Amino acid sequence: MKIFILCEKPSAASKIASALGGGSVRKGERKGVPYYVLEVDGREAVVVPSLGHLFTLKNTKPLRDYPVFDVEWVPSYLADRKAARTRAFLEAIRELARGSSEYVVATDFDVEGSVIGWTVLRFLCGEGAVEKAKRMKFSTLTAGELREAYRNLLPRLDFEQVDAGIARHVLDWYWGMNVSRALSSSLQKAAGSFAKLSAGRVQTPTLKILTEREKEIRGFVPRPFWTLKLVVEADGEELVAEHEVERFWEEGEARRAKEACGEEAVVRGVEVRQHRRLPPVPFDLGTLQAEAYRCFGYTPLRTQQLAQDLYLAGLISYPRTGSQKLPPALGYRGILEKLGGMREYREAAGSLLAKRELRPREGEKTDPAHPSIHPTGEKPGELKGPQRNLFDLIVRRFLAVFGDPAVVEGIGVELACGDQTFRLSGRRVVERGWLDLYGRYAEAEEVPLPPLREGQRLRVKEVRLERGETQPPPRYNPASIVREMAERGLGTKATRASILQNLYERGYIRGERITVTELGMGVVEALQEHCPEIVSEELTASFEREMDAIQEGRVRKEEVMEKARVKLEEILRKFKEREAEIGERLAEMYRKTRLAQRTLGKCRCGGELRVIATRNGKRFAGCSNFERGCRVTYPLPSSGTILALGRTCPQCGTPLIQVRRPGGRPYRMCLEPGCPSKEGWRKKEPASRQENTPEGGGQARS
DNA sequence: GCAAGGTC
Incomplete structure (x- = not known):
């Protein structure tokens, strides 16, 4: 009678098998799923991998109206075409588990790993498997720890973690699916057009962060300021020193400071400070x-x-x-x-x-x-x-x-000119240490400065008064918003990038320097008013508290789920009462966003070039001044999504677009078919391949 | 179809 050992994923199965089986391990394969037969303490065991979650939640009845709270676990491959790969794992597990007398769950010892183990046992391993199963607890996949964990199997599944995990899945489904449906259905009823709108515990607070930044930028009023720079000459070299007042908010004050400067500057002090820059930390x-x-x-x-x-x-x-x-x-x-x-x-x-x-x-x-x-x-x-x-x-x-710290020397020089004080600063790397190992990725920020000594007199070549303006805060980019999500505890390392991608695909955000579309603003605005809970980062925190309470036995998962249900029923009832009004507003934002997505740039007549769909399913770029007689058109590729880049071709002046075809790499082109930039296109690949634009960034579909 | 969470 064999022992069945379930692992989270193939790589873990391979390590667990060799740690437990030593030389007795025989590898097998079933429909592309690797598994291992081995002997542990004189008994036969089979080690089989899952592929992460093999089951997902699905509504039990067709979803005609919201709210919906009746869900069940179903094989992922039935609910989601993209999860087709999981089918082979599911079937392999079912076959390999047959005839086992003992079950060991050796998935990751965390909430999700525990749910993976529970669903697999519950739905694939037959009557009694869940009750019979033992749990292997380990924190690293090293042979010693794995053997130790096997010797000290927990006598039952960690049902506390399983329950916390199930509650997490259910709560996310309740909130996400219902609010998403409420949004989509309000839009559909108001505009008659269907668009996938969505909301969720992670995506909506993330979108909220982006809209806040968007509003700050849109509402930003630049404030003028003046800076004063002193250009001096030292050993035939020109040096630019900055006034100790970084920004003058009054022009008059800056002018008075300028006039107080003399024709000579004196080095009042030189400060040299060395500091160590430690090597970088390893990559997570x-x-x-x-x-x-x-x-x-x-x-x-x-x-x-x-x-x-x-x-x-x-x-x-x-x-x-x-x-x-x-x-x-x-x-x-x-x-x-x-x-x-x-x-x-x-x-x-x-x-x-x-x-x-x-x-x-x-x-x-x-x-x-x-x-x-x-x-x-x-x-x-x-x-x-x-x-x-x-x-x-x-x-x-x-x-x-593994490198040695780098040693960087900072040099600060104070200059006196008239009764005004200016500063020069320089930096040089004294010992390169790890900088050399990191190669071209190391930022070697050297600012050379010739040797200066206290009391040295320098000829002033110019006192430069410059006007500047304060800048709005920078836009987030995909990397910085993902970092922000991590800092705020939104999502997990495995999901953040794809949740951001989702915001692009919904048409809520666009561009590499992220802008929020009217639709994105509208969704946050509507939810802020009618379901502020899902906009708030607090929802994640409250889920975590509930999960802790379940794990510690202070509350049952059914109570947590019921509480969420009552809360949502109330929210969604009120939402529905005002559905028409919400839908009108969203429809307006949706239309604006669609129009912006179709707009490719300026026509030479001053109108807007837009993607126009023809009746036979083709498309071209045409001018918004068609009615006023502008007949400018350009052909467009017949398949793929088209995204305006907001720039024009340096050679022909027509707008640049990005074309992305399913399965192909996105490329850029201008609208003019006869443009010299397209020389050789028939023979070669397009000249400039797009490498770094967020996939799917706010695109127009024909 | 709509979430978020695993995985390749």
Whole structure:
């Protein structure tokens, strides 16, 4: 009678099998699902992976009207076409579990892992499996800990975590599905047009953050200020010093300060200060996403996908980690020696291997399941450009964390000119340390300054009075909003990038420097008034409190679910009463957004060029002044989504657009078919490939 | 179809 051991995912199954089975492990495969047969303490066991969640919540009856609270677990592949892969896992598990006498749940020991284990046992392993099952508790997938965890199996499932997890799923479904339906149906009734509108515990507060920034920018009134710069000459070199008052808010004050300056400046003091810059911390997914955006402009979602490719190719460790730790058990030397076998890393790896001790800088964050992202040392074969870039960044980062601190010298010089004080500052790197290991990704911020000594007299060439204006706060970009979400505890490392993507696809936001559309503003406005709970970050926090209470046995999950239901019934009843009014407002915003999406840029007559759909399903760009006689048109590609870039072609002056076809890489082009920029297009790929625009960013569909 | 959460 065999023991059935369920794991969270294939990579975990492989590690758990070899830790428990030693030399007895035989690998099998069923419909592409790997599994392992082995002997543990003289008994036969089969180790089988899940693929994350195999089940999802679905309404039991057709959803004709909201609110809906009757949900059940169904296989994911039945509810979502994109989850088709999970079918093979589900079937493999069902077959391999048959005839087992004991069950062990060895998924991650967290809330979601516990739900994965429970659903699989409950729906695939037959009567009694849930009650019989034991739980393996481990926090790292190392052989020693896994064996120890197996020797000390918990005698039952961790039902407290299971219940907390089920409640989380149900609550998210209740809130998200019902409010989304309320929004969509109000729009549909008012405008007759159907659009997928959505709201959720994570996406709506995220959208709210973006709308707040949008309002700040739209309402920003620039305030003028004046700056004073002193241009002096030292050893034939021109130096620009800044007045100690960074900004004068009154022009007159700045002018008086300027007039008080003499023709000579005197060095009043020189201060040299050295400080150490520690190496960077290892990459967790969020840090990698931020850095890849800084270095290459890749969006968080893109980085996540590229990292996943590198992981599947065996080149890097598991990327969806929250850890900034590098445990010694990884074998630093082994990895460095392998990296040293690659030409581009030979020198850097060699310099580290020459050190007596290898101690990585580490960050605060930990992850129960995985260490930080690091190269395995495997040599890549042919990598495409973006994969190559990301791989190089990950290797360079790994090397850099073992480096010595860099020493940077800051030089501050105070100049007196008349009775006014100016400052010069310089910076130079004294010891490069880890900066060299990090290579082209290190920001070497040198500001050279010639040697100056106290009392030295400098000729003043010019006192420059400049007018400036205060700037609105910057727009978020995909990397910075994902970082903001993480800081506020919204979403998880695995979901943030795709939730942001969702906001683009709904037409709520657009662009790489994120702007919120009228539709996005309208949705937040409507919800703020009629369902403020879902706009607030507090909803996530309250879910967490409820889950804690369930885990500690202070409350039953049924009570939590019932409370949410009562609350939502009241909210949705009121929403429905004012449905017509809400729908009117949303419809207006929706129309504006659609029109903006179709608008590609200016026509040479001064009108607007727009995507026009023809009756036979084709499309072209035409001018809004058609009625007034403008007959300008341009052809458009017949498939794919089209996005205005808000710029014109430097060669022909027509608007630039981005075209994205399913499965293809997005590319840019101008509207003029005869433009010289398109020379050779028939033979080659388009000249400038788009690499870094948020996928799906606010697009017009024909 | 609408969420958020796992996974490849």
